[in-house]
Structures are given as C-alpha cells and as structure tokens.
Amino acid sequence: MSKNELLAVTGGGISLSALAGIGAAITFLIGVIDGYLRPTKCES
Helix, strand or coil, X not given: CCHHXXXXXXXXXXXXXXXXXXXXXXXXXXXXHHHHHCCCCCCC
8 A cells, every 4th residue: 555545544543432431331330240249238
C-alpha cells in the first residue's frame, strides 16, 4: 500500500464515552457478583 492509501484507512478506534460505558458496566457487574457472594446486613 502506498502512503496515501495507508492514511486513508479508518477504523479500530474506540471513543472515550464507549470506554467509560464499558468500564461502568464491568464495575456494576463486579458489584452485583460481590453483593451476591458476600451479602452484608444494612446497618443504620
């Protein structure tokens, strides 16, 4: 491929908001699993 063809190639990038959404989903799932495996009483 020539240099101009290489510069015209797009794709493979991930946006910051998509990365934040993936991180939030992983954090939520870890919290759900942790709460299921180690339930604790609510104390007020």
